[in-house]
Amino acid sequence: MVPPLALDIDGTLTTPDHRIDPRVFELLPEWDAPIAFATGKAFPYPVALAHFLGREETVIAENGGVAYADGETTVVGDPDAAWAVVEAFRERGGEIGWGDGDTVNRWRETEVALSTDADEALLREVAAAVDDVEVVDTGYAYHVKSTGVSKGRALRVVADALGLAADEFVAIGDSENDVSTFEVAGESYAVANADAAAREAADEVVEDGFMDGTVSVLERLRERAE
Numbered sequence: 001m002v003p004p005l006a007l008d009i010d011g012t013l014t015t016p017d018h019r020i021d022p023r024v025f026e027l028l029p030e031w032d033a034p035i036a037f038a039t040g041k042a043f044p045y046p047v048a049l050a051h052f053l054g055r056e057e058t059v060i061a062e063n064g065g066v067a068y069a070d071g072e073t074t075v076v077g078d079p080d081a082a083w084a085v086v087e088a089f090r091e092r093g094g095e096i097g098w099g100d101g102d103t104v105n106r107w108r109e110t111e112v113a114l115s116t117d118a119d120e121a122l123l124r125e126v127a128a129a130v131d132d133v134e135v136v137d138t139g140y141a142y143h144v145k146s147t148g149v150s151k152g153r154a155l156r157v158v159a160d161a162l163g164l165a166a167d168e169f170v171a172i173g174d175s176e177n178d179v180s181t182f183e184v185a186g187e188s189y190a191v192a193n194a195d196a197a198a199r200e201a202a203d204e205v206v207e208d209g210f211m212d213g214t215v216s217v218l219e220r221l222r223e224r225a226e
């Protein structure tokens with residue numbers, strides 16, 4: 001039997017130019033064990049991915065702020081504290097950086113995400129003055145979120161809902177927001193493009209980056225299961 005997977009999305013299932021790698025649509029519909037999509041993106045994104053892969057909607061969104069498994073939604077974190085930081089950041093001239101519309105935050109329930117073009121030093125300075133809030137850099141956005149909320153914590157909730165233990169999952173990821181998943185999963189892999197925090201936390205850093213790296217792990221897991 002292949003193991004359950006906890007898969008990061010950006011940097012792990014994507015191409016370097018942020019597109020979903022087409023191999024996702026070949027490999028994941030057939031994976032014969034649960035897959036939890038664990039992302040910093042807002043709730044609708046991983047739900048849509050699971051839906052269009054024809055898979056159960058088992059997702060961790062907003063870096064663990066929102067988890068959904070077996071029809072049950074769990075929401076944790078303090079969006080007001082995150083928005084207070086972002087308002088203070090704006091008062092000092094900072095900009096969220098997504099332009100008009102801001103679909104990045106429109107459906108976000110527990111935290112705020114800012115563009116990597118935003119003034120990181122100012123954001124960190126403002127956030128440091130507020131208790132229980134931290135800034136996480138995924139390489140794709142700066143997330144202002146409650147401390148203690150994490151993908152790893154959400155993976156425990158999701159695993160429990162599925163009647164599994166979190167350490168039955170194999171995790172693959174690429175950044176700081178995957179460290180907690182790596183700690184909770186039984187086995188963890190960072191793809192070659194991963195940041196220092198993810199590389200340090202993973203059991204193994206694979207040779208290839210992005211989906212090439214993920215495919216190499218999936219192939220290995222499949223061979224092991226045969």
Ligand SMILES: O=C(O)COP(=O)(O)O
Pocket residue numbers: 008009010011038039040041138139140141142175177
């Ligand atoms: O939303 C982000 O900033 C990154 O998303 P990811 O966790 O899927 O890599």
Ligand SMILES: [Mg+2]
Pocket residue numbers: 008009010011012138173174175
């Ligand atoms: Mg990522």
